[in-house]
Amino acid sequence: MTAHSVHTSDGAGVLDALLVGIAVAAVLAYLIGVTVSRRRGRPWPWARTVLWCAGVGAGAASVIGPPAHAAHDSFVAHMTTHLLAGMVAPLLLVCAAPVTLALRALAVTPARRLSRLLTSAPARFLTHPVPALVISAGGLWLIYVTPVLGAMQESVLLHAAVHAHLLAAGFLFTAAVLRVDPHPRPASPKLTAVVLVLALAAHGILAKHLYASPPPGFDMADVHAGAQLMYYAGAWAEAVVIVMFCARWYRDAGVRLARAGVTASAPGVARG
Secondary structure, three states: OOHHHHHOOHHHHHHHHHHHHHHHHHHHHHHHHHHHHHHOOOOOOHHHHHHHHHHHHHHHHOOOOHHHHHOOOOHHHHHHHHHHHHHHHHHHHHHOOHHHHHHHHOOHHHHHHHHHHHOOHHHHHHOOHHHHHHHHHHHHHHHHHOOHHHHHHHOHHHHHHHHHHHHHHHHHHHHHHHOOOOOOOOOOHHHHHHHHHHHHHHHHHHHHHHHHOOOOOOOHHHHHHHHHHHHHHHHHHHHHHHHHHHHHHHHHHHHHHHHHHHHHHHHHHHHO
16 A cells, blocks of 8 residues: 555545644634634734634645645655644744733633643743754654654654644744743843754754755655755745844844833933
8 A cells, every 4th residue: 555545545534634623623713712802802913813824724734635645755745744834834823822812812710720831840941942942953853864754654643743743843943932922931032043043054954964865765856856945945934033033132122222211211300
């Protein structure tokens, strides 16, 4: 039985239906949160709703539908789904600020429980940029330098599990860098910048490694094209993250300077 026939079997069809259900539930939950927030007099930006829907769609497209089916036979298609799950979807989902929406929409007791969870020791550790980098970049290298990639081509369940990891790890890292939602343990901008540079290097070096040492089971030209897609398309996604990070750093620095100016002028005003 070929990898493609495994993916198109009845079991794969059930898994696809389950994943579609999860995607639909994620969109509905977000829309309910938006509705509740608006009823409480706290409007929610429509752009964030669009970003969430697009992020869920990108994540779903990495495991169901034509791109995911083709990924079992084509390295270019595989890399397309990898970029969707690990970079595009996490960026869109993080920018949708789902934690902020949840804190607005939940009742008092559930909101407090969520706040305690976000400030717990495991959450503070996982959302720090350094562990988030290790989980994201380390997991990525593990896929391509071990037999995991080959096993993914034969198992639809493993394929879905790996993409779920890519989505979760990508979300964790992007959230740690951009801090769109409330962050329990914000790192210094300088440390975050170093982590971001290391992430870019890890991704670029891996793409070059794949180009130089194609994994078995794929046509060499196909792998070369997929590695180039990983390198160049990934660079565009990374560029967006860099711009957003620098913009936040600049904005935060401006706020600190403004506060320092107010503090410094306060004694003079009082004396006057």
